[in-house]
Amino acid sequence: MKVYIEPIGRLINEFSKLPGVGAKTAQRFAYKVINMSKEEALAFSEAIINVKNNVRYCKICGNFSENDVCDICKIRSADTICVVKEPKDVIAIEKLNEFNGVYHVLHGTISPLDGIGPNDINIKGLLERISKGGINEVIMATNPDVEGEATAMYISNLLKPLGIKVSRLAHGIPIGTDLEYADEVSLARAFIDRKTL
Amino acid sequence: MKVYIEPIGRLINEFSKLPGVGAKTAQRFAYKVINMSKEEALAFSEAIINVKNNVRYCKICGNFSENDVCDICKIRSADTICVVKEPKDVIAIEKLNEFNGVYHVLHGTISPLDGIGPNDINIKGLLERISKGGINEVIMATNPDVEGEATAMYISNLLKPLGIKVSRLAHGIPIGTDLEYADEVSLARAFIDRKTL
Numbered sequence: 001m002k003v004y005i006e007p008i009g010r011l012i013n014e015f016s017k018l019p020g021v022g023a024k025t026a027q028r029f030a031y032k033v034i035n036m037s038k039e040e041a042l043a044f045s046e047a048i049i050n051v052k053n054n055v056r057y058c059k060i061c062g063n064f065s066e067n068d069v070c071d072i073c074k075i076r077s078a079d080t081i082c083v084v085k086e087p088k089d090v091i092a093i094e095k096l097n098e099f100n101g102v103y104h105v106l107h108g109t110i111s112p113l114d115g116i117g118p119n120d121i122n123i124k125g126l127l128e129r130i131s132k133g134g135i136n137e138v139i140m141a142t143n144p145d146v147e148g149e150a151t152a153m154y155i156s157n158l159l160k161p162l163g164i165k166v167s168r169l170a171h172g173i174p175i176g177t178d179l180e181y182a183d184e185v186s187l188a189r190a191f192i193d194r195k196t197l
Numbered sequence: 198m199k200v201y202i203e204p205i206g207r208l209i210n211e212f213s214k215l216p217g218v219g220a221k222t223a224q225r226f227a228y229k230v231i232n233m234s235k236e237e238a239l240a241f242s243e244a245i246i247n248v249k250n251n252v253r254y255c256k257i258c259g260n261f262s263e264n265d266v267c268d269i270c271k272i273r274s275a276d277t278i279c280v281v282k283e284p285k286d287v288i289a290i291e292k293l294n295e296f297n298g299v300y301h302v303l304h305g306t307i308s309p310l311d312g313i314g315p316n317d318i319n320i321k322g323l324l325e326r327i328s329k330g331g332i333n334e335v336i337m338a339t340n341p342d343v344e345g346e347a348t349a350m351y352i353s354n355l356l357k358p359l360g361i362k363v364s365r366l367a368h369g370i371p372i373g374t375d376l377e378y379a380d381e382v383s384l385a386r387a388f389i390d391r392k393t394l
Contacts, residue, residue, distance in 0.1 A: 040214075051231055091200055
C-alpha cells in the first residue's frame with residue numbers, strides 16, 4: 001500500500017522539485033498547505049500561476065518585467081549601464097540603493113566548457129543599446145568567477161574601441177573579515193588593486 | 198521603488214509562509230517557478246488546490262483520506278488500534294511496514310498549559326470505536342514528551358477498566374548510539390525498562 005494518499009503524494013512530489021528541498025521538507029510543506037485555510041491555499045496556488053502568466057522579460061534590458069518595458073528602463077536616465085548575468089543580480093544591486101543607472105541582463109556568461117559562446121547570451125542587445133548613443137559608462141557586474149571574468153573581458157574588448165568607459169566591480173577582502181581568514185585569491189587581489197590614500 | 202515586481206513579490210511572500218523558509222530561500226523558490234515551463238507551474242499550482250479540495254479526515258480514524266473512510270480503515274482488520282497524535286505519525290509508522298492494525302488520530306495531546314483538555318482532542322471517537330467491541334489491544338504511540346505521556350496515561354486509565362490491553366511504545370537508547378552519547382533521560386529509561394535475556 002502506498003504511504004501517502006494521492007493528493008498529498010502529488011503535492012509532496014511538486015514541492016520536492018524546489019531547489020534544496022528533500023522528501024522530509026517537502027512533506028512538512030505539504031502538511032502546512034493542508035492546514036492552511038482554503039483562501040490561503042487558493043492565494044498560494046494563484047501566485048504560482050500568476051507569476052508564469054504575468055512575468056516576461058523587459059525588451060530593452062532583459063530583466064523580469066510585468067510589461068514590455070520594465071519600470072527601471074521606463075524611469076531612469078540611461079547613461080550608465082550595469083551588465084549582470086541574471087535577473088536576481090539586479091535585485092541584489094537594487095537592494096543597495098547605490099546605483100541609479102539602468103541594467104542589462106545577459107542571461108548567462110560565456111562558458112566554452114558548457115558550449116556557451118558570445119552569441120548564446122544577450123551581448124547583441126547590449127551593443128544595439130550602445131549604438132543608439134548616450135551611454136557614458138558600462139559597469140561589468142558579472143560574478144568574480146572564471147566565466148564572469150571572461151565575459152567581462154570579452155565585452156570590454158568590444159566596447160573600448162567605441163570609446164565607452166568600461167569598469168568592473170572592485171574585488172578584494174570583504175568588509176569585516178580579518179586578514180588571516182580572508183581567502184588567498186581575494187587577499188592577492190586586494191594587494192594588486194590597492195588604492196593610494 | 199520596490200525591489201521586486203508585484204507577481205514575484207507576491208510569490209516570494211507566499212513561499213515565505215512555509216515552515217523554515219526565509220526571504221532568501223523564498224526568492225530561490227520563486228525563481229525556480231519562473232524558470233519552470235507553464236505546464237509544470239500549472240501542475241504545481243493545481244496540486245496545492247487539489248490537496249485542499251480532496252483531502253478530508255477519515256470519519257473512523259481521523260487520518261487524512263480522499264474518501265469518507267480511509268484506505269487503512271477500509272481494508273485492515275481492526276482488532277489492534279494504534280493511537281497517534283497527528284496524521285504524519287501514521288505515515289512514520291506505515292513506512293516501517295511493521296504494523297498491520299488500524300490507527301486512531303487524536304489531533305493533539307492533552308496540554309493543560311495550552312488549555313487543551315481531554316475533550317479538545319479526539320478521545321470520544323476512540324471510546325466509541327472500542328465500545329463497538331472487537332478490539333484486543335490499544336497501542337499508545339503518542340510522542341515521548343510530557344503531553345504525550347500524560348495523554349497515554351489518561352487514555353490508558355480510561356481503557357483498562359474496560360478490559361482492553363493498553364501498551365506503550367518502548368523507550369530507551371536509540372539503536373546505533375554509543376552509551377556515552379545517549380541523552381540521560383533515554384539512558385535512565387533504558388535502565389528502568391531493561392529486559393531479561
